[in-house]
Amino acid sequence: MGGTFDPIHHGHLVAGSEVAHLFDLDEVVFVPTGEPWQKDKTSVSPAEDRYLMTVIATASNPRFTVSRIEVDRGGPTYTVETLRQLRDHHGDDVDLFFITGADALAAILSWRNADDLFKLAHFVGCNRPGHQLSDRGLPQGGVSLVEIPALSISSSECRERVRAGEPIWYLVPDGIVQYINKTGLYRDPDGQEPARRAAHPS
Ligand SMILES: Nc1ncnc2c1ncn2[C@@H]1O[C@H](COP(=O)(O)OP(=O)(O)OP(=O)(O)O)[C@@H](O)[C@H]1O
């Protein structure tokens, strides 16, 4: 499952679990994006933080693992390179499924070497609340769309809530709340929430 995971939240975990069930997958490998080239670089947290949060969030599920493949590769992250590396590593005996969200798949034709992607893996697009994807324009048989039990959570909302001093308990696993508190991720650069700064202007 590919994503920026900034931070990983229960929407991602439910999607991974649901797709594993529907497609009878042996393993779901979460692959945090190294450098998401279609996102503003300055607004994405360090890859190492996103990787560590993904490890923490998935640790309790024996079918979930995390790969450093994109974090370690360096440079802009292209899914086509990730799939080629995975294919080289596993050989032709495994079926690869690339799981991601409907919003990301809607833009797949703008991805690097889009034509090759569908030869390397079967793509699974997760419909989430507010993002319904049609498979119009996508190659027949190359993509499956699945409905994920509605969980209206997004990473951007989690980041906004932390910045505003609002709780993210139960939107993300407990360990992620603790990691964010410990590292100060998503807070203002001076480490204070806006509400506290207003009360104690420096
Ligand atoms: N609640 C959800 N249900 C199903 N799929 C989801 C959900 N949240 C995210 N996804 C999908 O998981 C993929 C990877 O997610 P990503 O790391 O970009 O998180 P995000 O919540 O979409 O982040 P952001 O709000 O920063 O755009 C995305 O393509 C996204 O559509």
Ligand SMILES: O=C(O)c1ccc[n+]([C@@H]2O[C@H](COP(=O)([O-])O)[C@@H](O)[C@H]2O)c1
């Ligand atoms: O290969 C590409 O060119 C490409 C362009 C945009 C996104 N992706 C991948 O799509 C997945 C979801 O991305 P995002 O930005 O929605 O978190 C993630 O694994 C990205 O690396 C891949």
